[in-house]
Amino acid sequence: MGRLLIIGCGGVAGVAIHKCCQNSKTFTEICIASRTKEKCDALKEKLEKTTDTVITTAKVDADNVDELIRLIRDYKPDAVLNVALPYQDLTIMDACLACKVDYIDTANYEPEDTDDPEWRKIYEKRCKDEGFTAYFDYSWQWAYQEKFKEAGITALLGSGFDPGVTSVFTAYALKHYFDEIEYIDILDCNGGDHGYPFATNFNPEINLREVSANGSYWENGHWVETEPMEIKREYNFPQVGDKDMYLLHHEEIESLAKNVPGVKRIRFFMTFGQSYLTHMKCLENVGMLSTSPIQFEGREIVPIQFLKALLPDPASLGPRTVGKTNIGCIFTGKKDGKEKTIYIYNVCDHQECYKEVGSQAISYTTGVPAMIGAALVVDKVWDKDGVFNIEEFDPDPFMDMLNQYGLPWIVDENPKTVE
Ligand code: NDP
Structure with a gap:
């Protein structure tokens, strides 16, 4: 029995909210709060006939701490699920700290304005100190x-798929x-x-x-940086087939490097088709990916935000997307002195997700674990004071719920490895 305040009502939130409504035993009440309240109201109207969960909605600007505090004090949730944007994490x-309420998110903090001189000073020092x-x-x-620990509340960071499920797969493999575990390759196809x-x-x-x-x-204890898309590999993904994949920086590498004792190497690969890469390079070359504001016909615009307005809304891709995702991790390490390799992965079908919740698989594979993380915190199955990445909790109840809520996983004990 619990009350969850969900902030954001985009692609990922839509799935997380559907899934909360399938889990009314834990989520007796939810409040959907976002910048555009009409989207929250439309989802409430669609879902309330199908669930025992009582749904309310609210308008909130999550960049404004006072507004958030007012909403939390008014709604009195057991936890807040942040499925807005990484810009709003802090x-x-x-607000959760001020109200002593647990916090869950799916992506780590990133500033909206990367030209902000104060942020930039800290960022440039970090680049030098850390090497990424x-x-x-x-x-x-x-x-x-320390602040969350003193307040006696939990912050669960990274409860999506990657980070999220991939991090829980790691904790499960280790357990x-x-x-x-010496080597981890995270493959997102x-x-x-x-x-x-x-x-x-x-979100584009x-x-x-x-x-x-x-x-x-x-x-070996430090970051190695590459040019964008410099390292390419091919992999034959179960139930999907051969794909080109490219090495990316990804946020779970940072926390897994800290939380997996003795790990020697962690890499992350994502598949891209040539057409996607060619479009992206062209947009980048003409300046459309820039986050720095420019003057256009007497007003200021941010090129990447303008591009977002031109591109299809990710939430609208559901009906047209066919095929499958395969996301998982290949682990190599030692058990009883012997070397072994296993691959834990999930395969998700875009059209099946669409039939169930009206979204494509990328939102689905993020929204389901967001609900599961929130449920484990609200039910106090995961209950530690402080700020924790998801691999720092017992993976077993999460793994069980993945099977129960639509993301079943497979363990292959004889997989092909990545060169
Ligand atoms: P969308 O852009 O579809 O949705 C974002 C939502 O947040 C929108 O409803 C938007 O409102 C709302 N929002 C934005 N700014 C504010 C604000 N200031 N106040 C209140 N609401 C606000 O994004 P996605 O659903 O695709 O992504 C959601 C989160 O999930 C992101 O943090 C993303 O990084 C993360 N993610 C994590 C993954 C993982 O595996 N861990 C994978 C994919 C995504 P409006 O409707 O008005 O625009």
């Missing part, structure tokens, strides 16, 4: 550790299959086709920033 954490240049990192949220020449599967701004950045991986 304001929502501040991505705009997002965990330092901002890990800095809340049940290995004494020590989207074998889906939406029929558009170019579209992104989740966040997606294109991530994909056009330098790649990096963790090796």
